[in-house]
Amino acid sequence: MPEYLSPGVYVEEVSSGIKPVEGVGTSTGAFVGIAQRGPIGKPRLITNWTQFTATFGGFVENGYLAYAVYQFFSEGGTRCYVIRAAKGSATTLKKAETAAMGSLVVRANSEGIWGNALSAVVADETTLPGGSVRIDYFQLSIVYDGAVVEAFDNVTLDEARPDHVLKRVDSKWVEMVDNGATRPPNGTTPLAGGLDGDTLLSSDGLAPPASSTPSIRWTTSTSSPFRMPSAMPPSRRTPIPIAITAKIVSLSRTHPRTWMRKGPPPSGWYHRKPQFL
Known part of the structure; x- marks a missing residue:
């Protein structure tokens, strides 16, 4: 309490103790796919196309990752996480x-x-x-x-x-x-x-094989900070390595409104309550 030393009219602002709910950004994207170069299985924060090419290289024939990220920034995106997917032995x-x-x-x-x-x-x-x-x-x-x-x-x-x-x-x-x-x-x-490295196979993912659609798909609630489209070409969408998926699960757990789902994706985004595998 302040100390008043003379008569007068004073105004005090007293906190109600209720904190307002902070807004959550909904413009952060996350992409997993085949890249020309860059760290494998490690999320990297990318804030512009120049940074992406410096880290992961440019367009490649057997993957849509670069195309997806390029379009993301072309459409006004400002920040996203990118993971390069690959697998192989010491000889491949x-x-x-x-x-x-x-x-x-x-x-x-x-x-x-x-x-x-x-x-x-x-x-x-x-x-x-x-x-x-x-x-x-x-x-x-x-x-x-x-x-x-x-x-x-x-x-x-x-x-x-x-x-x-x-x-x-x-x-x-x-x-x-x-x-x-x-x-x-x-x-x-x-x-x-x-x-x-080796060609990615269906057995490398968490879900059973599907036809030409991804068998692992990331979905969000309406207030999720992530929008996570598949950046795999149709012939290579189903195999998301477990190690890569674990990175996304770990990333998702730090943002509770993001979740992952098994099975073929719908035509659009899911908007449901958060849940984890």
Whole structure:
């Protein structure tokens, strides 16, 4: 209670103790599908088309994910979660990498044949003003489809120095393995061996096979923060891997108005009470 020191008329605002219900956004989308590249089975928040292409690549012939996300932003969408779906063993789902370049191996940062279009180019470092040529230093450029997408100058494989390649290089395209201190020779080395994985099958999903319609579908209540259409092509819609589905279930549980349903989808969205598998 405030302390009043003189007579007068005072107005006090006293809270009723009832908090208003906060509004819930309904414009956040979520997409699962086949992508050209990017992390597999890990939700990524995407806020524009440029960010999507930088993370998951562009349009591919065997998947509708990029088309769905592109249309989402074209129609005014502002934020969505995207998950790349893929499966395979160590021999069928692989990252492209170079042969040993001295003691350095350059590897694509995600699985898929997209990495086979990468090359690592090593050249002499740019001499610093007033400096001399350092034979153990070099410049590393990353080339994708014939265009240089990244360049890192004045790096070395000497772990004792702050310019060590693993300390200096923060690449959006590749990761590196340092197996020693031997400087890579100058020249261009292509990455090879990248594979997209096995064909997704109905047995990879939670639901039994359907004809040409998805057997796993995400549905929402009218106030759900998610709209989750299928981004799979008709021939590959039914197989949503369990690991991928688990990610969506986990994501859904953090937003109680979102739920998942087994079985063929209807022509439109369901609008029912929240429930979980």
